[in-house]
Amino acid sequence: MKKIIHLSDLHVGYENCGVNLEKIVNEIIAHYQPASEYVVVITGDTVDDAKQKGAYEKTLAILSPLKKAKYQMLVVPGNHDYGSGGLGDEKFVRLFKIAYFGDENISYPKVDVIDNIAFIGLDSMAATFGFFDRIGADGELGKQQLNALEKLLAGHELAGKKKVIYLHHHPFDGKGKAHMLKDYKKFKEIVENKIDCLLFGHNHDGNQYPDVWGIPYCYDGSSSTGKSAPKKPATKMRVIEL
Numbered sequence: 572m573k574k575i576i577h578l579s580d581l582h583v584g585y586e587n588c589g590v591n592l593e594k595i596v597n598e599i600i601a602h603y604q605p606a607s608e609y610v611v612v613i614t615g616d617t618v619d620d621a622k623q624k625g626a627y628e629k630t631l632a633i634l635s636p637l638k639k640a641k642y643q644m645l646v647v648p649g650n651h652d653y654g655s656g657g658l659g660d661e662k663f664v665r666l667f668k669i670a671y672f673g674d675e676n677i678s679y680p681k682v683d684v685i686d687n688i689a690f691i692g693l694d695s696m697a698a699t700f701g702f703f704d705r706i707g708a709d710g711e712l713g714k715q716q717l718n719a720l721e722k723l724l725a726g727h728e729l730a731g732k733k734k735v736i737y738l739h740h741h742p743f744d745g746k747g748k749a750h751m752l753k754d755y756k757k758f759k760e761i762v763e764n765k766i767d768c769l770l771f772g773h774n775h776d777g778n779q780y781p782d783v784w785g786i787p788y789c790y791d792g793s794s795s796t797g798k799s800a801p802k803k804p805a806t807k808m809r810v811i812e813l
């Protein structure tokens with residue numbers, strides 16, 4: 572079964588985050604071979620400020636050696652991918668899809684079945700563009716996305732497969748209202764005891780949560796590139812074998 576390399580909160584554009592990401596990319600290529608055994612999952616905040624011209628392109632350029640070396644890569648947006656972090660702009664939803672998927676019509680949950688693992692990517696910024704809603708770094712999956720997720724997990728399509736959900740916002744420790752995933756209670760109802768792995772970022776903590784919500788592998792990806800001087804050293808990457 573494929574192993575997962577979890578990266579999060581790259582924040583390219585902030586101080587030395589770009590250089591740190593280059594080092595991580597080189598480390599992956601040097602130490603985690605063959606590429607075909609790994610899937611790289613990035614849980615958002617690929618850039619520090621989406622409003623800066625060419626922000627996505629800068630991150631993509633640094634990640635491009637991974638693509639060339641044939642690593643499969645999956646990504647979801649974080650609050651910084653849709654603005655400067657505290658104020659989102661809906662126009663970036665489309666621009667992010669074009670930059671990272673080359674297709675503005677993809678929708679979330681985004682399902683990629685790779686070997687026997689179903690990777691389910693969520694946009695935790697999906698319902699955060701209301702007049703007041705767009706202010707703050709909190710997240711909300713929204714009814715539409717949650718209903719689609721519920722249907723997906725209840726259906727036969729993914730039966731017998733390992734299920735990995737990845738999203739940006741921390742699903743149960745929002746560190747206060749300004750950063751929380753607002754509809755986490757409904758999210759919990761839907762995923763509890765139904766998935767094998769839950770990956771996220773946002774808090775830059777790097778914590779692990781064994782067996783929360785009946786999910787065996789549950790990880791905060793830290794800020795891989797070390798943004799915001801976390802109290803403990805950044806977890807650059809985690810390699811997860813389900």
Ligand SMILES: [Fe+2]
Binds near residue numbers: 580582775794
């Ligand atoms: Fe972040």
